[in-house]
Amino acid sequence: MLELRTINDILAGLAQRDGDTAAMWKGPEGWKPIMARTMYGRVRAVVAALESWGVTRGDRVAIVSENRWEWPVVDFACMAMGVVDVPLYQTLSPEQVGFMLRDSGAKVVFVSTREQYDKIVNAGELRGLERVVVFDAGEFPNAEHLDKLLEKAGELETRDAAFDAKLKETKPEELATIIYTSGTTGDPKGVMLTHKNLCENLRHSTDDLHLVKGDSAISFLPLSHALARHLDYAIYAHGGYLAYLPGFDRLPAAMKEVKPTIFLAVPRVFEKVRQGVEGKAQGMQKRIFNWALAQGRKQKKAIAAGKEPASLLWRIANKLVFEKIQCAFGGNAKLFVSGGAPLGKETTDWFLSVGIRVFEGYGMTETSPVIARNTFAEYRPYTVGTVIPNLETRLAEDGELEVRGTSVFAGYWGKDEETKKEFTADGWFKTGDIAKLEDGFLSITDRKKELMKTSGGKYIAPQPLESRLKVDALVGQAALIGDQRKFVSVLISPNFDALEKWAQQNGVQTKDRAKLVEDAKVQQVYKAIVGKANEGLAHHETIKKIAVVPEEWTVESGELTPSMKLKRRVINEKYKDRINALYGAGNGAE
Helix, strand or coil: CCCCCCCHHHHHHHHHCCCCEEEEEEECCEEEEEEHHHHHHHHHHHHHHHHHCCCCCCCEEEEECCCCCHHHHHHHHHHHHCCEEEEECCCCCHHHHHHHHHHHCCCEEEECCHHHHHHHHCCCCCCCCCEEEECCCCCCCCCEEHHHHCCCHHHHCCCCHHHHHHHCCCCCCCEEEEEECCCCCCCCCEEEEEHHHHHHHHHHHCCCCCCCCCCEEEECCCCCCHHHHHHHHHHHHCCCEEEECCCHHHHHHHHHHHCCCEEEECHHHHHHHHHHHHHHCCHHHHHHHHHHHHHHHHCHHHHHCCCCCCCHHHHHHHHHHHHHHHHHCCCCCCEEEECCCCCCHHHHHHHHHCCCCEEEEEECHHHCCEEEECCCCCCCCCCCCEECCCEEEEECCCCEEEEEECCCCCEECCCHHHHHHCECCCCCEEEEEEEEEECCEEEEEEEHHHCEECCCCCEECHHHHHHHHHCCCCEEEEEEECCCCCCEEEEEEECHHHHHHHHHHCCCCCCCHHHHHHCHHHHHHHHHHHHHHHCCCCHHHCEEEEEECCCCCCCCCCCECCCCCECHHHHHHHCHHHHHHHCCCCCCCC
16 A cells, blocks of 8 residues: 655655656657656756745646646646646636636746647736746747756756755645636636645555556546546556656557556547447458457456456457457556546446456545545446545435545635535535445446436436447437426537548438538438437436537537536537427427
8 A cells, every 4th residue: 555645755756766767758759768867857957946936835836738748747846845736727718727827826837838828828917927837849938948947957867865855844734736627617616635635545546456566557638637647646656657648649559559557548538449449340340349249248247357258259259359459458458447427337348348347436626536446356347436445425315425534625725615515514525426335336326416307307317328329439429408308308419530431331422510410311320329229218218309410529619528528508508509499399298
């Protein structure tokens, strides 16, 4: 079990590794290593710069960047000084960045690229901001270059007793970071996490995950997200290394090149892997794949138990098909973890059938972040695993999960009244999630605030049905509609790569996406997908109307949060006319 007082203990451990590889980044000639001593020297150089600018303990420093090696260098530098860092998503608008910089009172902001620098320039008045530091080369008026700060980093790679002593000055109760929520309702709130919050969570959430020295992972989920940062800390703390990947589009190639032992992703990534595999199987390949999948389904119980099936047919299927799927992840992955949203039964079953256990977990930014996780010792599919030992849980009368313990956050930055609203009178944090607990295993059934209630008084949990729809390769995203309505309908944002390929194969001759989604053949295929998802549902749960929209929903276009959750308020507003048309005259009766 990890023994950490503060995040600085992770940096101290990294410094002891000296010539080990700590990180990797991809240059024009391929992946390049960064030694642990190099990381240590760069951290010291950034600390020296911040100190020379008058940044002191408790001040706030923001980071707006994709995942790249500079990110942890700045993060560790802030932690070393007792400075509070404020990571911001790189997909935020200038207005959102400006709000968070003003709200947090950041004195310095580190940005990665011209695009992020321009956001600072266009963010409005930033009276408290004193310095802007840019990672990329180029001309940036009134900004510093990180390269300039690191000019003497090579001279600082030797362990320094005074600097190491400074690392020990930070107390566990001190504030480490402010992470802003996505702001799907109202202004974003800054979640305050202490060193103790983060370290207690790391200590208890990584037990029985078999993390060891030399493990590797690709850091591609945004580091401004609590889960991604948590994994990076865990890998560093256990003596592993990270390959930093700025863009998700490069992930398939990176997995084959880096060959990580740990793979962490949100459910949408696992869904895309499945869709990619099924989309490539054509003709004889498809028949072989379907046969292999049938063998895998028969062995799900053994695979879930961590055993290799004894069946000869399964071994043939594994050799012909499943090993190739595992090679898509690089071939070395021993641990697959999904978090950020429900994985869905269909996706879980598919991966079990091809011989991969995906360890689903659950948590929130406010809980640093892990509340529960599956492990090698305790694994149960379709659940988010067992609650970590430093947390207590209970269910309220309406089924809402409540937690308390050492990794529950210190409150919302500058929002005492809003903090109080999130806790019960006796001090339990209200997660907003509806849950059930069976034999020690936790299951999340839906978001309390997202439960839909039809005008007939029937409650519907949208996420399980949305997950069913997204199993099909033609569905990118799906948003159920039905709150205070007479029946359930759905908006579908297609996976246009798959849809356009399907259109070519089926004689639909248009490249105009608006015309494509209105084509009679396309409409019919989506009706069939919805019909299949409706099978076995109660009458009030079944989808009665569908609208296929001509836009692909993304984080950048605003319909998804950075952790790939639906922004329902945004979607409802953007498509209000389409939604109202679904419930027009004659369409409302159940």
